[in-house]
Amino acid sequence: MIITLTTDFGYKDPFVGIMKGVIASINPRAHVIDLSHGVAPQDIMGGALVLRHAVSYFPQGSIHVVVVDPGVGSARRPLLIETSQGYFIGPDNGVLSLALTDDRIMRIIDLSHGAFHRQPISATFHGRDMFAPAAAHLSLTGDAAQLGVTIGDFARITWPQVEPWSAGWQGQIVYIDNFGNLFTNVTQQHVAQLQDTRPTIALGDIVIHGLADNYTAGAPGDYIALINSWGLLEIAVCQENAQRLSGARIGDKIYIHAQ
Amino acid sequence: MIITLTTDFGYKDPFVGIMKGVIASINPRAHVIDLSHGVAPQDIMGGALVLRHAVSYFPQGSIHVVVVDPGVGSARRPLLIETSQGYFIGPDNGVLSLALTDDRIMRIIDLSHGAFHRQPISATFHGRDMFAPAAAHLSLTGDAAQLGVTIGDFARITWPQVEPWSAGWQGQIVYIDNFGNLFTNVTQQHVAQLQDTRPTIALGDIVIHGLADNYTAGAPGDYIALINSWGLLEIAVCQENAQRLSGARIGDKIYIHAQ
């Protein structure tokens, strides 16, 4: 049984390793896969996007644990959500929600008073004391219901909406990857609706004409736009780092319209 | 059988992957878990603290390999220490010692002349040539004695002592995590001895009154103090990075006293 881990713990500390020790102590056969531990500290939207675009590449029934948890130890609930696709474990702050938009929700469990916590429960590391034990027990038994109390809802965050704008769309940068590529919330469906084989894309002063097929479509240093591996409109610079060259940030507006 | 790895190798180079290749070549069934490879270069105390606070979350009998080894290739001995808790492999420079303070030491092995080295032995990478092979063979056979010569002692480093001070304690910052939280050497036992439900904590000009239950106890930007997941007094800033805001460093003094 696969358990994925997504956190904002970074790579300096042993916190992820400790979670893996807790899991291996309960289920030595659990197959743990790191999705990312490089989510920016407390960046709930960043963690939610990472999860959203990764879960479909894992087998159905995988257990996805996300610990981006600025409210750890407070009244926010620790959750396990069972869907048609798999299991999602993490704090009730919305970080799980973007991955669940297309799923049928089968069950929502509040892990607060479960019998499977590690004692004593710290105020600062529920990944170790609640989420890892819940994932490990679930991977052993497949029985979500025994891990807590069934409840009726969970917190959701919303993906920023793309807005109609002139003869096209106004979107925004929602994610920037390690290469400095600028991922927008404009999907390939939005682009298709323009019915223009050579739309214009604008980000501040930068204007791009037409969509590229790949990163070699321009000379080194040229701005290009393409549909990326998440099905999103992306602005990139050939052989360079678009974020560094443009200074763009998450939330910056972009425009795409028919010529 | 679990083998954990803790190093100062960082994440840029293939050195950790090479150690895993050596282990898998000897014992394909070994279950290798990374504790951290983000220990600061040559930071023996940092590696020792990471190990100390992680081993109790792994099954008894796990093999813990630590390669923070500025003296690699010199006369410092390569060690395997067997305790009531598990096996500890690394250089004899103290990096293993903080994890062993509560254990019964069963056996100390000098790996210098073992039959299980990878040949030729490099001068710069005993993780590959001595420690990984030793861990892998041990995970196969469970026989520590065959890996070298039994000796009588090993190097220890000492955790900085907390000192009595006025109506409380003087401690210091011993670890700073990825979030910028400042871990001190003051334990929850020290705090309990103050018998004050609202002690005062001071770090330079920063004065904090009382202990918080969790990171949401203040407004964003407020300094708080709490007992963290390692059972240590920690100074943090709500939703922010305390290290960056305070400029504090490892070794900086902190004070806690009854009101």
Add this chain to the structure above:
Amino acid sequence: MIITLTTDFGYKDPFVGIMKGVIASINPRAHVIDLSHGVAPQDIMGGALVLRHAVSYFPQGSIHVVVVDPGVGSARRPLLIETSQGYFIGPDNGVLSLALTDDRIMRIIDLSHGAFHRQPISATFHGRDMFAPAAAHLSLTGDAAQLGVTIGDFARITWPQVEPWSAGWQGQIVYIDNFGNLFTNVTQQHVAQLQDTRPTIALGDIVIHGLADNYTAGAPGDYIALINSWGLLEIAVCQENAQRLSGARIGDKIYIHAQ
């Protein structure tokens, strides 16, 4: 069956985790080991060196996947190369070639039109859509031929040559590790040919006399030279970071000659 992964994806994004999900979906028993994901973006030579110096530490028949792929989605071919040592999967841009110099090449497969791609194939992430599926299917079946069309050649990059110079050699810095150690292309064979137990090594203004046995050979801050774990002449600084102190970069010339 071991599958190693080497990429320039970094540690911020879920791209490596996604590849592992794809692999686990096809072959849950594949044993995936990360070599490095810290290759500098688009640094084909860096990726090639990492691979070259790591593969000999893995069991024969291991599958090595490298995704340093600035031409992803363009006409560059996706390759699988079978050698006497193992299997090598990645783009046909030379990144695989340095690891293959001593191997007998058994078969070269163009993966372009394989039946085992993940559909739809993105323009930007062949690691997910072609390379990971090919590696996973190969780990299941051991049958390379079925994965594509046999072709006759592949792109090679060349390791910079060491040149005779005065009474010795002119080489250059080819790799800099996490500790700031400066790896040169001068091998221990070159050094042996000098037949001098105390050669002189020069990098810009820095002059080093003789080879050290290990990193403790000098006082903290002293420049030393030694033969490192890759069998290469390395310039280091005792207890410090030679790259930071010297400002040296990849490509900088170094000289070694008899006294």
